[in-house]
Amino acid sequence: MQLPLETEALVVNTPGGDFEMTPIVINDLRPDEVLVEMKYSGVCHTDFWLQQGALTPLLTLPAIAGHEGAGVILAVGADVQDKTLAPGDPVLLSFTACGSCAECTHDSEPNFSRCAAFAPLNLSGSRRADGSSPATLASSGRPVAAQFFGHSSFARVSVVHELCVVRCPKKEDLALYAPMGCGYQTGAGTVLNVLKPGPGQTVVVFGAGSVGCAAIMAAASVPVKQLIAVDVLGKKLEVAREVGATDVLDSSQCAGGVVEEIKKLTGGRGVDFAIDTTGVSAVVEQMLDCLAYAGTAASVGVPPREDKITVGSGAFFSGKKTWLAVAEGDSHPPEFIPRMIELHKQGKFPIEKISKVYPVAELKQAISDMKDGTTIKAIIEF
Ligand SMILES: [Zn+2]
Ligand SMILES: [Zn+2]
Structure with a gap:
């Protein structure tokens, strides 16, 4: 050349x-x-x-x-x-x-x-x-x-x-x-490399764009017991359901608040794992609030640098919650991209x-x- x-x-x-x-x-x-x-x-x-x-x-x-x-x-x-x-x-x-x-x-x-x-x-x-x-x-x-x-x-x-x-x-x-x-490994890696939910567990994904849908597909591949997708666009929620979400929530339509709806859907308990792909600070706060006891939240979307996120100290500490920042799904591409390709070949991605x-x-x-x-x-x- x-x-x-x-x-x-x-x-x-x-x-x-x-x-x-x-x-x-x-x-x-x-x-x-x-x-x-x-x-x-x-x-x-x-x-x-x-x-x-x-x-x-x-x-x-x-x-x-x-x-x-x-x-x-x-x-x-x-x-x-x-x-x-x-x-x-x-x-x-x-x-x-x-x-x-x-x-x-x-x-x-x-x-x-x-x-x-x-x-x-x-x-x-x-x-x-x-x-x-x-x-x-x-x-x-x-x-x-x-x-x-x-x-x-x-x-x-x-x-x-x-x-x-x-x-x-x-x-x-x-x-x-x-x-x-980037997008697919960010979503799928957050589930499969970091959170590693088990079959009896519950997961919520905020934002059903490509990163959120990749996370949903990865969680559905486990498969987890309950998988909730949250977005403000009905078209995205339809796709989220198609790729494995068991429940979908249009957060613009949740009169009592999205945290309350998630609690209702999970029998009052909250979710074991929550992922935010939106990078909207108010959504990050909802993600932390909807965790079950000892639940783990992963921030994938990045809020504006100057934003402050409010975490209720009592609920966070007595609830033994964990909050992680994850980049690129914590993936090592030479290993993880072939793993996603294999999942796709099996019909699970x-x-x-x-x-x-x-x-x-x-x-x-x-x-x-x-x-x-x-x-x-x-x-x-x-
Ligand atoms: Zn990217
Ligand atoms: Zn290096």
């Missing part, structure tokens, strides 16, 4: 600006990187943070978003550790990690999602070694941040860090499996029921469909 290479990517130039298809130049491939022709990318809410400029000062615009890529290898850097990777191989892309801290190199259980450098490496959009970028805008030669989560998948071709790469069994699976790298593929030219429609609940997980096709 001859570099420099001219291609196109969806570039955000200013905070709040559109994702604009823009000519870019890929200048070089380093020894620990892989050049990937992107075929599909999931659309995830963190892409909107980038678009809104909410990731500054870590990330500087212009930048290329996208962090659920799926594509085909064009070239492999000389020092890439997996010597079996070759041009033509279909791959799924996940977040990156430093590969050298205690968590990344843990003897028995390495875990990239716990990497000490997770935030700067994934949110800066630049190369780890020197903060540079492999790509520039074709029009001006100005650098464009092109390694968001190590791989910036809103591009026709991208230079990705080797630790992002997970093999995809078949090229035909690329569209369906693209969101494995029916992701085909929640995703829809849009041509890249219809990204705006895809985003609007995700926001109003018409589509749970939008995937763009290049």
